Amino acid sequence: MPSIEGEWNYNIAWDGIETKGSFICVSNTGNNHGKVVTDGFGFRYADGADYIPVGTTCYAWVHQTEALIAQTLETFASAPFNKVRMCVFPKHMPYNSNDPELYPFHKDENGKWDVAKPDFKFWTQFESYISKLKDLGVEADLILFHPYDRRGFSSFTMEECSVYLDYCINRLSAFRNIWWSLANEYDLISAGTNEDWDIFGSKLKSEDIYGHLISIHNFVHMYPKKDWMTHVSAQNNDCRRVKQWRNAYQLPVIMDEFGYEGDIESNWGNLSAFELVNRAWVAVASGGFVTHGETFDRKDEILWWAKGGKLHGESPERFAFLKSLLYEVGQLDPPVRKMPVNTDPNANPSGEQGESDIANSLRVIMALPEDERNQFMLRVTPLIVRNPNYMLQYLERTCPSRTTVRLPENGLYRIEAIDVWEMTRTAVEKECCGNISIRLHGRK
Amino acid sequence: MPSIEGEWNYNIAWDGIETKGSFICVSNTGNNHGKVVTDGFGFRYADGADYIPVGTTCYAWVHQTEALIAQTLETFASAPFNKVRMCVFPKHMPYNSNDPELYPFHKDENGKWDVAKPDFKFWTQFESYISKLKDLGVEADLILFHPYDRRGFSSFTMEECSVYLDYCINRLSAFRNIWWSLANEYDLISAGTNEDWDIFGSKLKSEDIYGHLISIHNFVHMYPKKDWMTHVSAQNNDCRRVKQWRNAYQLPVIMDEFGYEGDIESNWGNLSAFELVNRAWVAVASGGFVTHGETFDRKDEILWWAKGGKLHGESPERFAFLKSLLYEVGQLDPPVRKMPVNTDPNANPSGEQGESDIANSLRVIMALPEDERNQFMLRVTPLIVRNPNYMLQYLERTCPSRTTVRLPENGLYRIEAIDVWEMTRTAVEKECCGNISIRLHGRK
Numbered sequence: 007m008p009s010i011e012g013e014w015n016y017n018i019a020w021d022g023i024e025t026k027g028s029f030i031c032v033s034n035t036g037n038n039h040g041k042v043v044t045d046g047f048g049f050r051y052a053d054g055a056d057y058i059p060v061g062t063t064c065y066a067w068v069h070q071t072e073a074l075i076a077q078t079l080e081t082f083a084s085a086p087f088n089k090v091r092m093c094v095f096p097k098h099m100p101y102n103s104n105d106p107e108l109y110p111f112h113k114d115e116n117g118k119w120d121v122a123k124p125d126f127k128f129w130t131q132f133e134s135y136i137s138k139l140k141d142l143g144v145e146a147d148l149i150l151f152h153p154y155d156r157r158g159f160s161s162f163t164m165e166e167c168s169v170y171l172d173y174c175i176n177r178l179s180a181f182r183n184i185w186w187s188l189a190n191e192y193d194l195i196s197a198g199t200n201e202d203w204d205i206f207g208s209k210l211k212s213e214d215i216y217g218h219l220i221s222i223h224n225f226v227h228m229y230p231k232k233d234w235m236t237h238v239s240a241q242n243n244d245c246r247r248v249k250q251w252r253n254a255y256q257l258p259v260i261m262d263e264f265g266y267e268g269d270i271e272s273n274w275g276n277l278s279a280f281e282l283v284n285r286a287w288v289a290v291a292s293g294g295f296v297t298h299g300e301t302f303d304r305k306d307e308i309l310w311w312a313k314g315g316k317l318h319g320e321s322p323e324r325f326a327f328l329k330s331l332l333y334e335v336g337q338l339d340p341p342v343r344k345m346p347v348n349t350d351p352n353a354n355p356s357g358e359q360g361e362s363d364i365a366n367s368l369r370v371i372m373a374l375p376e377d378e379r380n381q382f383m384l385r386v387t388p389l390i391v392r393n394p395n396y397m398l399q400y401l402e403r404t405c406p407s408r409t410t411v412r413l414p415e416n417g418l419y420r421i422e423a424i425d426v427w428e429m430t431r432t433a434v435e436k437e438c439c440g441n442i443s444i445r446l447h448g449r450k
Numbered sequence: 451m452p453s454i455e456g457e458w459n460y461n462i463a464w465d466g467i468e469t470k471g472s473f474i475c476v477s478n479t480g481n482n483h484g485k486v487v488t489d490g491f492g493f494r495y496a497d498g499a500d501y502i503p504v505g506t507t508c509y510a511w512v513h514q515t516e517a518l519i520a521q522t523l524e525t526f527a528s529a530p531f532n533k534v535r536m537c538v539f540p541k542h543m544p545y546n547s548n549d550p551e552l553y554p555f556h557k558d559e560n561g562k563w564d565v566a567k568p569d570f571k572f573w574t575q576f577e578s579y580i581s582k583l584k585d586l587g588v589e590a591d592l593i594l595f596h597p598y599d600r601r602g603f604s605s606f607t608m609e610e611c612s613v614y615l616d617y618c619i620n621r622l623s624a625f626r627n628i629w630w631s632l633a634n635e636y637d638l639i640s641a642g643t644n645e646d647w648d649i650f651g652s653k654l655k656s657e658d659i660y661g662h663l664i665s666i667h668n669f670v671h672m673y674p675k676k677d678w679m680t681h682v683s684a685q686n687n688d689c690r691r692v693k694q695w696r697n698a699y700q701l702p703v704i705m706d707e708f709g710y711e712g713d714i715e716s717n718w719g720n721l722s723a724f725e726l727v728n729r730a731w732v733a734v735a736s737g738g739f740v741t742h743g744e745t746f747d748r749k750d751e752i753l754w755w756a757k758g759g760k761l762h763g764e765s766p767e768r769f770a771f772l773k774s775l776l777y778e779v780g781q782l783d784p785p786v787r788k789m790p791v792n793t794d795p796n797a798n799p800s801g802e803q804g805e806s807d808i809a810n811s812l813r814v815i816m817a818l819p820e821d822e823r824n825q826f827m828l829r830v831t832p833l834i835v836r837n838p839n840y841m842l843q844y845l846e847r848t849c850p851s852r853t854t855v856r857l858p859e860n861g862l863y864r865i866e867a868i869d870v871w872e873m874t875r876t877a878v879e880k881e882c883c884g885n886i887s888i889r890l891h892g893r894k
Contacts, residue, residue: 153810193814226815226826243829269851269892273830276850276892303851303892366597370637371670377821382670385687386717406720407713407747448713448720448747 007041007180007216021122041182041218042145044236047258047293048337052182056336059260060329061089061147061297065154065190066097067314068135069106075135078314082142085317086326089145091187091223091262091297094132094174098156101270101307109157110170119158121169129177140183147185147239147262149223150174150206153194161197164205171209179214186210186218187239191225200229207234223262231255245285246384248294249340261289261296266311267319268301275301275311279320280427284403286321286328287426291389291400293340298325327429338391338398400426407448415440423447451485451624451660465566485626485662486589488680491702491737492781496626500780503704504773505533505591505741509598509634510541511758512579513550519579522758526586529761530770533589535631535667535706535741538576538618542600545714545751553601554614563602565613573621584627591629591683591706593667594618594650597638605641608649615653623658630654630662631683635669644673651678667706675699689729690828692738693784705733705740710755711763712745719745719755723764724871728847730765730772731870735833735844737784742769771873782835782842844870851892859884867891 008014008031015028034040040052042059051057062085067078082090096106108128114120136146150171153160162170178184188207189195203222210220211234221239222229228240228251238255240247241263251259264285265277277285286296300310300319308315332338371379389400401409413419421435423446434444452458452475459472478484484496486503495501506529511522526534540550552572558564580590594615597604606614622628632651633639647666654664655678665683666673672684672695682699684691685707695703708729709721721729730740744754744763752759776782815823833844845853857863865879867890878888 194810196810196813225811227818227822269849271850271852271854273848276848278847278849281847366638366640367669369640374671378671381825403722403725404717404720405713405722406715408715410715 007182037143038182041216042185043217044219044258046337047252047339049237049258049295056333057088058329058332058337059089059145059295059297060087060325060332061091061145061260061262061295062087063091063263063266063297063299063311064314065091065093065149065152066102066106066312067092068132069093069096070104070313071107074308074313074315077316079135079138079142081310081314081316082139082144085322086329087298087322088143088329089147089185089297090139091147091149091190093149093152093190095152095155095159096157097152097154097312099154099312100272101301101309102154102312104307119162119166121162121166121173124173133178133181136178136181136184140181145183145185146181147187147221148174148178149187149190151188151192151195151198152190153196160195164202167202167206168209171206172213175210175213179216179218184218186214186220188220188222190223191241192222192229193225193227203229204232204234207232210234221260231257243285244384245289245294246292246387246389248289248292249387250384252293252340259294261285261294263297263299264289266299266301267321268303268309268311270301270303270309275299279324282319282321283324283328283426286325287400288389288402290328290332290338291391291398293338293391296325296328298322324426324429328426331424331431335396335398336393338393338396340391401446405448406446408443408445410441410443412441413439451626481587482626485660486629487661488663488702490781491696491783493681493702493739500777501532502773502776502781503533503589503739503741504531504769504776505535505589505704505706505739506531507535507707507710507741507743507755508758509535509537509593509596510546510550510756511536512576513537513540514548514757515551518752518757518759521760523579523582523586525754525758525760526583526588529766530773531742531766532587532773533591533629533741534583535591535593535634537593537596537634539596539599539603540601541596541598541756543598543756544716545745545753546598546756548751563606563610565606565610565617568617577622577625580622580625580628584625589627589629590625591631591665592618592622593631593634595632595636595639595642596634597640604639608646611646611650612653615650616657619654619657623660623662628662630658630664632664632666634667635685636666636673637669637671647673648676648678651676654678665704675701687729688828689733689738690736690831690833692733692736693831694824694828696737696784703738705729705738707741707743708733710743710745711765712747712753712755714745714747714753719743723768726763726765727768727772727870730769731844732833732846734772734776734782735835735842737782737835740769740772742766768870768873772870775868775875779840779842780837782837782840784835845890849892850890852887852889854885854887856885857883 011031011033013028013030017026034053039055042049042057043052049057049059108125110124110128111119111121112123112125139146188203192203207220219236220234221237223239224241237258237260238251239260239262243264245261245264248259266275267277267279267282268275270276289296300317302318310317391398411421417439418437419439421444422431423434424431455475455477457472457474461470478497483499486493486501487496493501493503552569554568554572555563555565556567556569583590632647636647651664663680664678665681667683668685681702681704682695683704683706687708689705689708692703710719711721711723711726712719714720733740742765744761746762754761835842855865861883862881863883865888866875867878868875
């Protein structure tokens with residue numbers, strides 16, 4: 007990832023190997039827009055081209071058979087996803103008991119991983135997969151540590167971790183399509199303290215001279231804000247909390263895990279496609295970004311979420327529909343309001359109550375203990391995001407037969423009713439402004 | 451409501467009117483089981499017969515035309531509901547602008563309500579409606595005060611309130627099928643302080659010698675526990691909170707308002723039938739009771755929730771299905787657990803993780819700040835209620851293709867898969883015990 011056009015020279019010296027050479031750096035061409043960077047509460051490519059993450063989850067796809075890996079890449083070629091959460095280390099968990107052919111390191115004579123002895127075969131293959139994702143326009147959100155382990159990768163010493171991270175940084179940071187996800191469910195890795203993660207995050211920030219995105223992903227406890235953190239990578243079923251984290255972190259928020267479409271026994275993996283799509287829209291209409299996952303119980307134990315393969319669910323085409331709308335309208339942010347939206351007389355959903363009733367409700371809500379008030383407001387605030395040209399209001403699972411859209415008085419607006427399940431966009435009004443009541447079909 | 455068989459004499463002296471007489475009190479007959487009382491975290495009739503509340507909401511049905519009132523009573527005759535939330539005072543709100551023919555009081559020469567001058571015509575009619583509900587087996591959950599008012603009923607002085615309450619107690623408490631609901635959305639009645647409500651609650655408890663049930667219903671702030679309160683009458687969209695309130699109040703909890711089936715613009719009145727039914731099962735599977743409501747936008751403005759009439763939705767038959775199951779199995783309570791259910795190794799939903807993984811998750815969850823931990827646990831704890839002979843687990847909107855049922859090792863149990871929407875109960879296992887994995891259809 008040289009940043010200046012012209013001739014570049016390199017010298018590599020490592021463990022007795024020495025080599026040098028040179029290459030010509032040319033301007034970006036074709037679909038190469040450089041790495042992804044943050045831009046306010048959103049993202050873009052380094053050259054300014056649009057990038058809006060719509061991710062998926064294939065934790066251990068690179069640790070599967072060649073045939074399965076090929077199938078996964080084929081799926082990516084036609085799937086809507088432009089980011090994938092994937093692990094460097096193999097995974098141990100239900101549906102993930104198979105051993106990979108290659109591991110990142112060789113073992114020492116005592117059968118212990120020797121982090122100073124990378125298995126080049128593994129890394130060469132790993133690079134080839136990242137490269138293929140790059141050609142498909144998919145960002146590799148690389149999970150450097152994770153807790154699902156029976157092989158010892160989650161219990162390295164600090165020094166071993168450091169040697170491993172050095173290798174990742176030196177070897178992988180030249181790829182424009184990688185992001186560093188310091189850990190998956192960091193709070194389940196009992197060997198790591200919050201201070202350890204801070205040390206590793208700082209190391210990534212200072213040693214990756216290309217400045218790839220860095221995040222850390224939680225199980226139940228959000229990792230506090232640090233200056234190495236470029237965005238929030240959250241796990242939570244309540245996608246309305248995006249707004250809260252935008253405010254607290256002042257960073258872009260990706261809902262990287264909010265349950266998966268599927269039918270396995272664990273509650274995180276048996277959402278209907280309808281509910282997964284609903285949660286995705288809640289996240290987007292709260293000013294966040296989303297990551298898909300799929301966990302259908304199968305005899306062959308090939309679940310997309312872990313091993314890749316094929317997609318079987320009904321949600322991917324709905325993520326494609328969502329993505330296409332997002333690329334069309336651009337970055338959307340919640341309006342900044344000091345007062346709760348739904349207690350603003352202008353935002354009164356009934357449109358019939360008097361101002362004194364609204365003021366009265368507001369008085370009662372504002373008198374609640376702070377925690378309770380925040381919980382209440384989090385649940386009832388209308389989901390509205392916008393930019394200067396576009397406003398999106400998501401009605402979630404409600405079924406109104408009409409709703410009031412509140413547009414500026416100056417300007418002419420087109421109103422579309424979006425059916426997020428049927429994937430239709432129907433013009434309801436073509437040239438309008440101000441407060442306008444529109445009919446909806448009133449049924450999900 | 452005399453409580454001893456034999457001859458009773460009465461003397462009535464009021465405002466210059468004096469009358470006396472006698473009657474014979476006989477034993478209860480037919481469907482007369484006496485008033486409803488609480489029994490632990492549930493209810494029963496005074497004579498011990500089963501009573502499990504499955505309510506509905508018709509706030510102002512007695513303030514409508516005779517024809518509409520007749521239709522409402524006809525609907526009650528075939529509907530599953532055995533309790534109705536209804537107001538003494540007429541209602542002012544969207545869809546509720548019509549004036550009733552009669553009011554509870556006459557006005558004085560200044561056009562102000564004179565609470566010392568009840569309109570007997572109103573009360574005679576009102577009694578006749580309570581009586582008709584009684585014949586239909588429906589408890590009248592009488593809302594004594596409410597905030598939806600343009601006529602001055604919500605801004606009485608303390609003395610006026612007291613005179614009015616005396617009249618209600620003296621006149622209505624002889625009906626076995628009345629409950630006192632001190633107020634609807636008490637926290638929206640700006641004229642009343644928490645102390646005022648306490649005074650009125652105490653008055654009802656001390657002056658109603660028959661001891662009818664007493665509750666108070668909130669908008670957003672739960673009224674604190676008082677010794678006059680016989681049960682919790684809650685408004686909240688999150689029916690999982692039943693458990694929290696059972697613990698805090700040590701009283702039966704009725705979710706009297708958790709949204710209505712309908713399509714009006716306000717969010718509290720545009721749930722799909724599916725979601726209303728879902729919330730009802732969440733409440734029941736948390737150890738609570740439920741109240742239905744229906745708000746479909748109609749040109750004639752006759753919405754069941756306010757005016758009665760006919761039911762138009764798809765949820766009532768599902769409430770009937772739920773009610774029939776509840777009467778079959780009897781009172782259900784959540785198991786008392788000190789540890790969160792889902793971190794108990796025996797309740798591990800994946801059935802495949804090792805105990806150390808479970809212990810690790812538990813460690814992380816228990817280390818959360820208390821508020822965050824409670825929020826988390828509230829959201830993820832499996833919904834299980836039971837009695838010595840029956841266990842109900844509600845899977846909400848999850849779609850597992852199999853689930854593990856954990857039964858005692860001794861005994862023989864029958865397992866049924868209940869489809870709360872299709873209203874089917876399918877035997878899955880006929881004689882089983884211990885932990886048993888069953889197949890489900892895996893799709894909502």
